[in-house]
Amino acid sequence: MHISSAVSETKVNTGWVSMGATEWGDRSLQAHEPLFHEGDETSHFFEVLEGVLCAYKIFADGRRQVISFAFPGDLVGFGHGSAYRFDCDALSRARVRCVPKSSILRAIKERPDLGERLLDAAAGEVAHMQELSVLLGRKSAIEKLASFLVSLSERTSPESDGSAQVALPMTRADMADFLGLTVETVSRNMTKLRVMKIIDLPHSATLEVRDMARLRALADCEDNLY
Amino acid sequence: MHISSAVSETKVNTGWVSMGATEWGDRSLQAHEPLFHEGDETSHFFEVLEGVLCAYKIFADGRRQVISFAFPGDLVGFGHGSAYRFDCDALSRARVRCVPKSSILRAIKERPDLGERLLDAAAGEVAHMQELSVLLGRKSAIEKLASFLVSLSERTSPESDGSAQVALPMTRADMADFLGLTVETVSRNMTKLRVMKIIDLPHSATLEVRDMARLRALADCEDNLY
DNA sequence: CGTGAGGTTGATCGCTTTCAACGGAGGTGG
DNA sequence: CCACCTCCGTTGAAAGCGATCAACCTCACG
Numbered sequence: 123m124h125i126s127s128a129v130s131e132t133k134v135n136t137g138w139v140s141m142g143a144t145e146w147g148d149r150s151l152q153a154h155e156p157l158f159h160e161g162d163e164t165s166h167f168f169e170v171l172e173g174v175l176c177a178y179k180i181f182a183d184g185r186r187q188v189i190s191f192a193f194p195g196d197l198v199g200f201g202h203g204s205a206y207r208f209d210c211d212a213l214s215r216a217r218v219r220c221v222p223k224s225s226i227l228r229a230i231k232e233r234p235d236l237g238e239r240l241l242d243a244a245a246g247e248v249a250h251m252q253e254l255s256v257l258l259g260r261k262s263a264i265e266k267l268a269s270f271l272v273s274l275s276e277r278t279s280p281e282s283d284g285s286a287q288v289a290l291p292m293t294r295a296d297m298a299d300f301l302g303l304t305v306e307t308v309s310r311n312m313t314k315l316r317v318m319k320i321i322d323l324p325h326s327a328t329l330e331v332r333d334m335a336r337l338r339a340l341a342d343c344e345d346n347l348y
Numbered sequence: 349m350h351i352s353s354a355v356s357e358t359k360v361n362t363g364w365v366s367m368g369a370t371e372w373g374d375r376s377l378q379a380h381e382p383l384f385h386e387g388d389e390t391s392h393f394f395e396v397l398e399g400v401l402c403a404y405k406i407f408a409d410g411r412r413q414v415i416s417f418a419f420p421g422d423l424v425g426f427g428h429g430s431a432y433r434f435d436c437d438a439l440s441r442a443r444v445r446c447v448p449k450s451s452i453l454r455a456i457k458e459r460p461d462l463g464e465r466l467l468d469a470a471a472g473e474v475a476h477m478q479e480l481s482v483l484l485g486r487k488s489a490i491e492k493l494a495s496f497l498v499s500l501s502e503r504t505s506p507e508s509d510g511s512a513q514v515a516l517p518m519t520r521a522d523m524a525d526f527l528g529l530t531v532e533t534v535s536r537n538m539t540k541l542r543v544m545k546i547i548d549l550p551h552s553a554t555l556e557v558r559d560m561a562r563l564r565a566l567a568d569c570e571d572n573l574y
Numbered sequence: 575c576g577t578g579a580g581g582t583t584g585a586t587c588g589c590t591t592t593c594a595a596c597g598g599a600g601g602t603g604g
Numbered sequence: 605c606c607a608c609c610t611c612c613g614t615t616g617a618a619a620g621c622g623a624t625c626a627a628c629c630t631c632a633c634g
Contacts, residue, residue: 262589262590263589263590303590303591304590304591304592306590306591306592307589307590307591310590326598326599
């Protein structure tokens with residue numbers, strides 16, 4: 123468990139709220155271990171400390187839509203009422219800090235500035251979901267993929283002169299279900315980006331962005347070239 | 349302007365936060381008049397008092413994704429940082445209550461319970477956007493349309509024994525841009541639902557739900573019948 | 575009654591999906 | 605150590621759903 127003071131600390135720009143308080147407890151997850159299921163009572167918020175989580179909705183007929191990937195620093199649990207409305211798994215070994223909802227509500231009452239920060243975090247979550255809606259509704263397969271890779275590299279890897287190394291902790295199926303595509307379409311467009319010399323794939327789980335400007339142009343729908 | 353006390357009142361379940369305070373001022377909008385544009389400084393939150401608003405993102409090449417329709421009682425302005433990230437118009441004559449952000453922040457500091465309520469409202473917004481993402485990513489055209497009509501009827505009209513009258517204040521183009529479809533596809537599937545005796549369209553802007561159970565089944569992807 | 579925006583319907587096109595086969599990486603047990 | 609198996613990723617061929625292009629209709633409004 124992290125050593126931390128009783129004073130909470132917030133980085134609103136990146137959307138996370140870190141709260142030090144040992145009473146809240148951490149939890150370790152194996153790869154593919156569920157954190158919660160749709161329908162479970164919403165007892166906690168979770169802050170990812172290590173690893174990557176994946177929140178998704180599964181239909182009765184097997185269709186799946188991934189709602190978000192949560193990286194260290196991200197907060198999971200917004201948008202649910204008294205019961206979780208989606209499933210959430212760990213993609214890899216992960217550690218999360220569990221924050222009881224009641225504890226959050228108490229903290230807000232005692233420390234109004236915390237409420238403001240949580241509100242900012244919630245606003246960031248809204249912004250993310252809005253961007254996802256734009257992506258799902260109006261972007262082509264290659265634009266979706268480009269957007270995803272840009273967002274991933276921004277969240278996890280520093281860029282240097284137009285290139286970046288990015289780990290892909292999720293499978294093609296996870297990516298497909300996030301982007302509203304099939305694995306085949308994801309794979310085909312990965313290859314397309316590689317042929318265009320925009321990215322490279324040393325391993326299937328390691329991405330190298332070779333031309334970030336071009337990738338961004340695709341992500342922003344400013345490039346119709348195939 | 350509404351007559352209201354200085355005490356705020358919140359209905360968290362329906363996602364709105366009504367705050368009485370005459371200093372905040374209301375604003376009237378003509379049909380198609382913009383409330384704000386992408387890039388404008390985010391000075392205010394807005395509570396819809398009358399009419400319907402439409403928030404959307406426009407691409408450089410003309411593609412458009414509608415993010416949300418806001419009905420009386422809905423709050424507009426979440427998910428934006430220091431600048432609005434989308435455009436927002438009135439679909440019809442509308443009236444909104446303008447609440448300065450600074451005023452919100454001050455109110456939160458003075459009244460912690462208000463922060464909690466706003467947080468609930470934000471959570472409701474997150475939930476809406478998550479549902480939209482599921483719809484856009486994994487539902488077929490007819491399922492999208494059914495989901496939209498169900499949601500519209502739930503928000504605006506009481507249901508009685510499986511049927512309901514619903515006004516459609518937006519054009520087919522607005523619906524299409526919300527559902528990630530084209531006007532033609534929306535129109536075709538409206539006809540399909542009519543042929544299936546699930547809905548009726550006395551006028552193009554008036555919907556009559558004849559078989560709500562069947563419509564819900566489609567919306568929930570439990571019905572593969574065409 | 576003319577006009578234009580919004581809505582519907584038909585024919586065709588094409589991007590993504592579906593169906594199918596293959597290859598490689600990792601794990602297990604003989 | 606290697607055969608075997610399974611999961612994951614890639615690629616090809618064909619099909620399908622929604623998009624595109626186009627014509628026509630309806631209705632409100634001058």
